[in-house]
């Protein structure tokens with residue numbers, strides 16, 4: 460079991476498969492100049508599957524989410540999914556992706572055992588997409604989303620970050636579009652995890668702003684607290700149902716008390732939180748032929764260092780050295 464000193468038990472593992480991405484979202488990565496992880500430092504497919512096996516078989520992980528960087532850029536993704544799906548017990552498996560290339564791979568990923576996808580999309584306007592991601596790939600994302608839904612990787616969730624002056628007027632349009640396409644929309648507050656360290660609290664669009672904007676067009680009724688559980692998104696029933704909209708208020712209403720996550724970076728470091736400033740190395744043990752029990756023990760010990768909260772509210776808050784793309788969002 461992966462229990463921390465506050466009694467929280469991690470059952471949800473986020474695995475970053477690469478720090479590379481084919482977009483350059485302004486709130487995440489600089490246009491150029493970001494140093495990539497060195498190839499020899501990246502875990503191999505076999506090493507990733509071994510760590511996930513230990514996590515699922517010995518440490519109580521029952522949900523695995525692949526992320527990055529952009530996980531679809533990892534050539535071995537389908538094979539990794541297939542091998543994880545064969546584990547006993549079989550964990551729930553999902554993918555957080557920008558959707559580019561999903562049009563070609565959604566069916567194969569489902570056949571390999573993937574259960575669900577979250578696709579990130581911030582705007583319905585191609586020119587705003589280009590301004591926010593510095594790439595002309597809007598249409599590819601829309602096609603990827605449709606392919607995921609058609610392949611049955613459902614519920615397809617759409618993750619949206621609103622940025623002032625760029626797409627902050629789009630919340631109601633995005634919700635109407637998501638409902639029409641049977642996607643579940645979730646807004647994520649912008650967090651201080653960009654490589655450029657450009658985040659400013661007084662510049663960010665808050666959950667409160669998002670709800671005010673949505674309520675200009677929709678009636679929102681809060682879903683019961685018990686339905687949230689450890690899920691980061693607070694959800695609202697839209698116009699009486701059945702559709703829902705979520706808001707992940709990581710900054711203004713953090714959900715740390717119910718956190719059930721542990722993270723693995725693409726170079727084999729355990730992180731107990733997105734905002735952790737310390738990591739625990741598993742790669743060295745992996746590569747020095749440590750037995751599974753030893754690796755499980757290192758992972759368990761790492762969890763004892765998990766802090767009560769993200770520390771965002773503390774004036775002495777320090778942004779982690781690694782940007783979101785290298786942690787695995």
Ligand SMILES: C[S@@+](CC[C@H](N)C(=O)[O-])C[C@H]1O[C@@H](n2cnc3c(N)ncnc32)[C@H](O)[C@@H]1O
Pocket residue numbers: 480486487526527528529530555556557558577578579618619620647648649650651652653783784787788
């Ligand atoms: C880092 S990406 C990695 C997975 C994949 N490339 C994708 O686009 O979903 C995961 C999620 O983190 C979000 N994200 C990145 N930087 C963020 C930030 N500074 N604040 C809030 N969310 C952020 C992205 O919008 C995306 O939804």
